[in-house]
Amino acid sequence: MTKLFSERLIARLAEASWVTVLTGAGVSAESGVPTFRGTDGLWSKFKPEELASMSAFLRNPELVWKWYAHRKEVIARVKPNPGHDALVRLEQLVPHFALVTQNIDNLHRRAGSRTVYELHGNIERNYCLECGAVFDNEAVLAKPGVPLCDHCGGKIRPDVVWFGEALPEEQWNYAVRAASSSEVFLSIGTSALVYPAASLPQIARRNGAMLVEINPEPTPLTTQADEFLQGQSGKILPALVGAVEDARAAHRSLTSRL
Numbered sequence: 596m597t598k599l600f601s602e603r604l605i606a607r608l609a610e611a612s613w614v615t616v617l618t619g620a621g622v623s624a625e626s627g628v629p630t631f632r633g634t635d636g637l638w639s640k641f642k643p644e645e646l647a648s649m650s651a652f653l654r655n656p657e658l659v660w661k662w663y664a665h666r667k668e669v670i671a672r673v674k675p676n677p678g679h680d681a682l683v684r685l686e687q688l689v690p691h692f693a694l695v696t697q698n699i700d701n702l703h704r705r706a707g708s709r710t711v712y713e714l715h716g717n718i719e720r721n722y723c724l725e726c727g728a729v730f731d732n733e734a735v736l737a738k739p740g741v742p743l744c745d746h747c748g749g750k751i752r753p754d755v756v757w758f759g760e761a762l763p764e765e766q767w768n769y770a771v772r773a774a775s776s777s778e779v780f781l782s783i784g785t786s787a788l789v790y791p792a793a794s795l796p797q798i799a800r801r802n803g804a805m806l807v808e809i810n811p812e813p814t815p816l817t818t819q820a821d822e823f824l825q826g827q828s829g830k831i832l833p834a835l836v837g838a839v840e841d842a843r844a845a846h847r848s849l850t851s852r853l
Contacts, residue, residue, distance in 0.1 A: 599834055604822050607779050607805050608835075609842040613691040615777040616682060617795050618828075621784025621810065623698045625829040626676045629669060648758040656741045656750060663753050667718055667732050675706035678783070681832035683707040688839060693773035697785060697792050699755050712766045712773070714792055716755035725749025762791065770795060777804040783828050784809070787816035796820075 608614065620628075641662075645651055652659045683706050686692040694703055694711045699718045703711050721730045723744035735742040735751055742751040756762060770792075774780060780799035787793045787808075796816055800806045808820040809828050817823050824831050 600824070600838055601822060604805070604807065604835075605838050605842050608685075608839045611689060611778040613773075613776045614685065614689045614779045614781070615693045615695065615773040615795075615799060615804075616685075616781045616783060617774075617785060617792065618682075618694065618696045618698060618703070618783050619785025619789075619792075620698060622676075622678055622696075622828050623673075623700050623702060624784070625678060625827055626673045626700075626702060628673050628698075628700050628702070644758050647755075649760070652750075652752060652757075660741050663718070664736060667736065667753075670700045670718055671732070673700070673702070675702045676829045678828035678832045679703055679706035679708070681836040684836045685832075685839070686710065688836075688843060691776070693769070695770040695773065695792070695795060697789065712770045714756070714762050714766055714770065716753070716763070718753060718755055720754035721751050722754050723747060723749045723751050729754075767791070771798060774799040774804075775802045777802070780804040780806050782806070782808045782810075782816055782820070783832070785814075787814040 646659055646662045679702050682694060682703065686694070686708060692710055694708050696703055696711060696713055697715050699713070699715050701717050701719045719732050721732070721735045721742070722728065723730075723746070726744060726747045726749060728744055728746050730742070730751055743749065744751055774795045775798055777799045780796055782796045785792070787796070793816070796806055796808075796819070800819065805822070806820045807822045807824065808814070808816050809824045809826070809831050810817075811825065811827060813823070813825075824835070
């Protein structure tokens with residue numbers, strides 16, 4: 596496995612005490628999660644801005660909820676892929692690990708990742724616009740039409756970041772802190788075009804981290820990366836983490852003989 600990767604990369608990951616990972620839509624796409632701008636039936640007739648904004652929700656909450664109910668049902672049927680599973684294994688190897696994701700599908704948590712910072716929210720959560728009460732998908736999908744809060748009667752919305760909304764401040768601050776602390780930073784399956792998330796690799800690099808990109812195609816980040824691993828994360832990550840596990844096991848074996 597190690598021959599697939601540079602000795603420098605394996606050594607840095609095997610020795611690192613702080614690793615941060617940023618994931619984007621490419622990771623989810625390998626599980627079959629449809630892209631935001633998909634062309635499935637009715638929804639191909641609408642622009643994303645017409646369905647994923649507060650103004651759209653206030654103007655036509657029934658339409659927005661119909662779309663989100665469809666998305667929730669589709670995402671509920673997909674499963675984490677080998678890339679998600681490999682990141683769970685990597686977290687178990689590193690003393691300090693953070694997974695920052697732009698994805699809203701909750702697949703990282705479903706795979707078993709523990710330290711996850713969600714920059715764009717989570718489609719499995721919902722909250723009341725009036726009192727802030729939180730509801731899971733089972734509760735809201737059981738309600739006909741626009742779900743209303745059991746506590747105050749206010750409208751419930753999906754807990755995702757809509758167009759024109761700021762990222763959740765606490766999650767962003769955690770992400771910046773993790774990027775700043777990293778010895779190795781992995782950017783996986785993201786276009787490196789959506790800010791402010793796209794600034795995290797630069798923050799990590801300015802603070803001395805080794806920057807690694809995993810993507811099927813080059814992005815604006817590629818020329819800045821110390822290592823560019825071209826291909827699907829579901830294939831590259833299991834091999835990469837396996838190589839790191841082998842390196843750590845070899846080190847433990849050598850140490851025990853000294």
